[in-house]
Amino acid sequence: MMKLLRRWWRYLTAKAESDFNERADPKIQLEQAISEAQDQQRRLKEQAANVIAHQKQTELRLNRAMGELEKVNANARQAVLMADEAAKGGDGAKATQYTVTAESFANRLIALEREVEDLKALHLQSTDAANQAKAAVQQNSSALQTKLAERQKLLSQLDQAKMQEQMNKAMSSLSEAVGQDVPTLDEVRDKIEARYARAKGMAELTESSVESRMLEVEQASLNSEAQARLAQIRSQLGLGAGSEAPQVDAAPTDAAAPADGGTATPGA
Numbered sequence: 001m002m003k004l005l006r007r008w009w010r011y012l013t014a015k016a017e018s019d020f021n022e023r024a025d026p027k028i029q030l031e032q033a034i035s036e037a038q039d040q041q042r043r044l045k046e047q048a049a050n051v052i053a054h055q056k057q058t059e060l061r062l063n064r065a066m067g068e069l070e071k072v073n074a075n076a077r078q079a080v081l082m083a084d085e086a087a088k089g090g091d092g093a094k095a096t097q098y099t100v101t102a103e104s105f106a107n108r109l110i111a112l113e114r115e116v117e118d119l120k121a122l123h124l125q126s127t128d129a130a131n132q133a134k135a136a137v138q139q140n141s142s143a144l145q146t147k148l149a150e151r152q153k154l155l156s157q158l159d160q161a162k163m164q165e166q167m168n169k170a171m172s173s174l175s176e177a178v179g180q181d182v183p184t185l186d187e188v189r190d191k192i193e194a195r196y197a198r199a200k201g202m203a204e205l206t207e208s209s210v211e212s213r214m215l216e217v218e219q220a221s222l223n224s225e226a227q228a229r230l231a232q233i234r235s236q237l238g239l240g241a242g243s244e245a246p247q248v249d250a251a252p253t254d255a256a257a258p259a260d261g262g263t264a265t266p267g268a
Helices: 002-023 026-088 092-175 185-207 210-236 242-256
Strands: none
Touching: 026 092
């Protein structure tokens, strides 16, 4: 029973995560990833600062111990010299005192030498750790810069994807019905083309109908009547028939010819 419950819980967890990733806004998820990378860089810098601080402290301790070592070494040498001078001067008590003091300085000198050796080893380790921390910070900083540049590229691609999706949706709506009350572009085009074809067909039928021929005959009659009226007007003007109209320009020449040799008779 417990095994079944665990499997069911894992299934629900995986399903919830899948639904969340499917519905989540990629832009927000991208900002979350960048924010996490920036937090990681900040934590790494803090850790590196602690390592470098430890290295600096070790270096200070080593320098202080080496200074103390030189001082104790000088004091021990001085105590030995003073003990030797007291012994040469016959002052055994001072010689003994200086010798005891020199031994104390020697013991201190031995302890300082051990401390210096330990600090040197510790300083080497802390220096290596500090160098590794600096390299890690530099490497992570480069990776963060790469991620920031990648974020700009991904945001641009995301905007392009959204724009393309809107264009695809708009183009799809031109060829697919949006609803029962909204016709498609194809349907409207078919309707207009059918109406245009019907109008053209009706025009052709009208041109070949009886009414059209009656209008043609009536127009021909009107043209004949007009020609007769024009012929009558020409006759009244003495211009002759319509076919002889081009000879009107030559008439004055024939009438003027007798003016040179005789008198022209009217109406001749």
